[in-house]
Amino acid sequence: xxxxxxxxxxxxxxxxxxxxxxxxxxxxxxxxxxxxxxxxxxxxxxxxxxxxxxxxxxxxxxxxxxxxxxxxxxxxxxxxxxxxxxxxxxxxxxxxxxxxxxxxxxxxxxxxxxxxxxxxxxxxxxxxxxxxxxxxxxxxxxxxxxxxxxxxxxxxxxxxxxxxxxxxxxxxxxxxxxxxxxxxxxxxxxxxxxxxxxxxxxxxxxxxxxxxxxxxxxxxxxxxxxxxxxxxxxxxxxxxxxxxxxxxxxxxxx
Amino acid sequence: xxxxxxxxxxxxxxxxxxxxxxxxxxxxxxxxxxxxxxxxxxxxxxxxxxxxxxxxxxxxxxxxxxxxxxxxxxxxxxxxxxxxxxxxxxxxxxxxxxxxxxxxxxxxxxxxxxxxxxxxxxxxxxxxxxxxxxxxxxxxxxxxxxxxxxxxxxxxxxxxxxxxxxxxxxxxxxxxxxxxxxxxxxxxxxxxxxxxxxxxxxxxxxxxxxxxxxxxxxxxxxxxxxxxxxxxxxxxxxxxxxxxxxxxxxxxxxxxxxxxxxxxxxxxxxxxxxxxxxxxxxxx
Numbered sequence: 001x002x003x004x005x006x007x008x009x010x011x012x013x014x015x016x017x018x019x020x021x022x023x024x025x026x027x028x029x030x031x032x033x034x035x036x037x038x039x040x041x042x043x044x045x046x047x048x049x050x051x052x053x054x055x056x057x058x059x060x061x062x063x064x065x066x067x068x069x070x071x072x073x074x075x076x077x078x079x080x081x082x083x084x085x086x087x088x089x090x091x092x093x094x095x096x097x098x099x100x101x102x103x104x105x106x107x108x109x110x111x112x113x114x115x116x117x118x119x120x121x122x123x124x125x126x127x128x129x130x131x132x133x134x135x136x137x138x139x140x141x142x143x144x145x146x147x148x149x150x151x152x153x154x155x156x157x158x159x160x161x162x163x164x165x166x167x168x169x170x171x172x173x174x175x176x177x178x179x180x181x182x183x184x185x186x187x188x189x190x191x192x193x194x195x196x197x198x199x200x201x202x203x204x205x206x207x208x209x210x211x212x213x214x215x216x217x218x219x220x221x222x223x224x225x226x227x228x229x230x231x232x233x234x235x236x237x238x239x240x241x242x243x244x245x246x247x248x249x250x251x252x253x254x
Numbered sequence: 255x256x257x258x259x260x261x262x263x264x265x266x267x268x269x270x271x272x273x274x275x276x277x278x279x280x281x282x283x284x285x286x287x288x289x290x291x292x293x294x295x296x297x298x299x300x301x302x303x304x305x306x307x308x309x310x311x312x313x314x315x316x317x318x319x320x321x322x323x324x325x326x327x328x329x330x331x332x333x334x335x336x337x338x339x340x341x342x343x344x345x346x347x348x349x350x351x352x353x354x355x356x357x358x359x360x361x362x363x364x365x366x367x368x369x370x371x372x373x374x375x376x377x378x379x380x381x382x383x384x385x386x387x388x389x390x391x392x393x394x395x396x397x398x399x400x401x402x403x404x405x406x407x408x409x410x411x412x413x414x415x416x417x418x419x420x421x422x423x424x425x426x427x428x429x430x431x432x433x434x435x436x437x438x439x440x441x442x443x444x445x446x447x448x449x450x451x452x453x454x455x456x457x458x459x460x461x462x463x464x465x466x467x468x469x470x471x472x473x474x475x476x477x478x479x480x481x482x483x484x485x486x487x488x489x490x491x492x493x494x495x496x497x498x499x500x501x502x503x504x505x506x507x508x509x510x511x512x513x514x515x516x517x518x519x520x521x522x523x524x525x526x527x528x529x530x531x532x533x534x535x536x537x538x
Contacts, residue, residue, distance in 0.1 A: 054424070056420070056423070056424060059419075059423065061347065061348065084426050084427070084428050085426065086426075087423065087424055087425065087426035088425070088426030089426075091424065091425065091426075092424035094417065094420060094421065094424070096417060098415075098420065098421045099421075100418060100421065100422075100436060101418075101440065110422070110425070110427075110435070111425035111426065111427060114427055114431055114435075115426075160421070163425065164424070164425065167425055167426060
């Protein structure tokens, strides 16, 4: 599948943890301002692929990448590319909310400050914008100086989204962002994802197939390190091309 | 069935006895020192210079000397130890070289303190020509407590959740900035309290400072780091072995030991209180 409006492409990517091949020949196109969901049973490689897109896998010793990941025309695995620059433009939200043990305000400004946003005014504007984008502003606008650790799990996760947005990334990677949250918080995050795709490209890993069906425009189904099927979400969940996909989404395995 | 029950009780009794006997030994030791030493303690004892060949007067220069030496040792060992710990646990690729360094650090912890004393004498006093002074003594003690500080720092760094590092790196913050702004601030309380607990060893050691810093008697207080000082453990050693009035100065010896133990336990207590306070405040 190839569209003109793609922002990230993987080309024949193989990924190894030591000698274990976790991804096999994955070629994919992620379209701009769309939500792409990655689904599949545990250990299928979907999270590995996600973390490969902003070089978070670099942090694990003994891993190796083959193939190319093209982001706006450059292979992010080329020598001379600083993974720090990549991660500024491709933000990430993790499975468990992981705010810093700082105030809500300082959580948001942590990244921007290190990137030269020094003036108090600019910081305040940024905090408000980011929190509004993450639909958290109304809940926390009066307690910005309170520790982020005092927020509920769902609020913490939206704070983490706001923190990622404060870096003004182009792409937001989400690794099972609602798996540690209750249904109401999950619903809020899903609404948020629908809002955010106007300005950002979102790639989300989820274990929850209903979630993939609800929030995404495209869905990729992974099994044993291979991309089995990659199609518009509606097609994948109603008339899948592959038998394995059908078996998985109808709950026959996984 | 009954037999097993008896065996179990016998086993519990043994382990309980072991634990209680340790507590009893420490208690007896403290009580003994307290009973024998308390008579010597007075404001004059704590605030005056020794008089009449150290058979009368106070131990203020020794308290001050021990403070200088210990503080100097921390000033030297803390940055070096924390830096090494950061390298070992955050930066270095785990492999044979790192394993050798770790073994080296552990060996350093097992080296007898008199060897540190001779090392300090050879390197700082003689070769670098600092002479016997606060600087030489502090450097020697610094090396002595280095393994403790590295150990405490590594432990504290490891206790910072991996998710904090990921969150920071995921925002496009460099590894160095992540360590500086996220890892280190969260590890600092652990580093400090762990190190302070190790400081007791430095304050109480006699052998490392015997050749490098400690003086039998000084008429004046030190005016720079290149002066010799008196120190509590060495003062006890001198009074108890080298003087001509060994029996007569027994109360002074016990008094000095009491001051030393009280100082070390006091510092430990402060560290423990700070640590428990921080643990309560910590919410991850």
